[in-house]
Amino acid sequence: MTEKIRIAIAGYGNLGRGAEVAIAQHPDMTLTGVYTRRDPENVQTLGAAVPVRRLDDIARYKQDIDVLILCGGSKNDLPEQGPALAAAFTTVDSYDTHARIPEYFDAVDAAARAGGNIALISVGWDPGLFSLNRLFGEAILPQGDTYTFWGKGLSQGHSDAVRRVPGVRAAVQYTVPSAEAIEQVRSGVRPQLTTRQKHKRECFVVLEEGADADKVRHDIVTMPDYFADYDTTVTFISEETLRSEHSAMPHGGFVIRSGESGAGDNQVIEYSLTLNSNPGFTSSVLVAYARAAHRLKQAGESGARTVFDVAPGLLSPRPAADLRRDLL
């Protein structure tokens, strides 16, 4: 066996923990360190032998790291960490603020080029695998429409929004795609769908003592951007029920391209994910793309990349001839 790819993790929340156990599934990789902004003494990794160090000290360990997986958040961590770390390391991240991807790409690209590194940004399932399927769909069936549905799944951003409503002690929010809308799209009719027709939102809320349930419900369902444009249900539950029935992080969704090929025949391409753990899956995608990032760096390339730029064969540990024989 050739030398293992030495991976490190920056940021040790749900995604970092997912990356740790995902790396253990790949015999050609080894985890050489977890880097955190917390006090390393207070961070307990899942694998006992993994060194935990201060992110501020990471430059000292450059020689131990082929690829650094950035597991921080898109809102506060990555805009700063992405460019800073791409200057010194080959990186992979899951930056998912869709509207700001162009500026993030440019910042990371400049840093990665200056450092002679590869920085693979916005890797995961959306952005990531869903993006790939949107691209394939329109390239293959240029006359058609692409539909993305999310869920059923726990939305962190919408759950946070519910938690900010006065009177709410705790809450989770599920995004639920409309089964009727999906069936319509699958049938090939290419409907125009409003926001309200595509998804429902289901909130499960634990109230503060003495809170006014009707007012809380009203404040949630009328909240602009987050809920006002959707059919939203609010169900009040106890703290125990929240813990016992709503602690998982399922997610998933659908990308459907419905189009017609040159002679006018309807053709439908559908890609879907049913995920019992959203961070567990996102980190699995990050780890597979870490292998690709390493290979691009080894090939002498540098700069920012996205899933659009990566030949799929680079994700696999297997030789190209084996992939052709067994999977083509």
Next chain:
Amino acid sequence: MTEKIRIAIAGYGNLGRGAEVAIAQHPDMTLTGVYTRRDPENVQTLGAAVPVRRLDDIARYKQDIDVLILCGGSKNDLPEQGPALAAAFTTVDSYDTHARIPEYFDAVDAAARAGGNIALISVGWDPGLFSLNRLFGEAILPQGDTYTFWGKGLSQGHSDAVRRVPGVRAAVQYTVPSAEAIEQVRSGVRPQLTTRQKHKRECFVVLEEGADADKVRHDIVTMPDYFADYDTTVTFISEETLRSEHSAMPHGGFVIRSGESGAGDNQVIEYSLTLNSNPGFTSSVLVAYARAAHRLKQAGESGARTVFDVAPGLLSPRPAADLRRDLL
């Protein structure tokens, strides 16, 4: 607009006709010729203005062709045409004899390298898009199982086999995936499925006058390799019914990866196609990959390639920055 990609078609059956109309859907491409082994006088293209020429004369038109799409059959045409034409042209083909892909790749690779051309082989949906999804599935979820189901769809090879049975005047065969098996796989249980459990085969047969229906049915359902391992139904129909109800070429299928990420969570990835015209879709995929082949050639690369080697962004006519902004 930059110069259009000049495409030519070698072989003008269902696939060639599909390629012709698919090219017309892409504003950055132009069809410069159809090359055929038949007498060009007897070939009527769908577009009036397309020159039809003898395949034997194609070398004379090298200056008009950026990419040649090979639309011949995998059994008799491509094993010879693939290497011969890759020596002189950048080619894309849909070679689909899975067991012989390694030797075909090697033959085409040698010719393409010698000629300084790109030859993109085995492009379509299986091999092709299904292969990509098998690759992504095992790279992202290394602990799991991949399931491929085909249909409901018309199988050319199996229809031909039925037609060879004495007493059969005409026939079509549909491959039908088992809905129960697919549901089981979707649920995440990762069943071991036998050939018989995965697909059924439905034959619609027009008998020769005086043929013994029971004997024909028996000869079909007991045919080794093709039918003996499947639950096969044989329905006898009239020539008119065959024409009116069985002249379309629908197909499709499913690639499902069911696996668990590092912490033991079940994750299911599903890719499916519902195609009203199999050759119409296959040729749409060929045409999108023709763009990628042209770009690889322009970048100075040469040799055989498969879908595993092609960065998805190369399929799209749009600039990388636009793809990141709109699709990522």
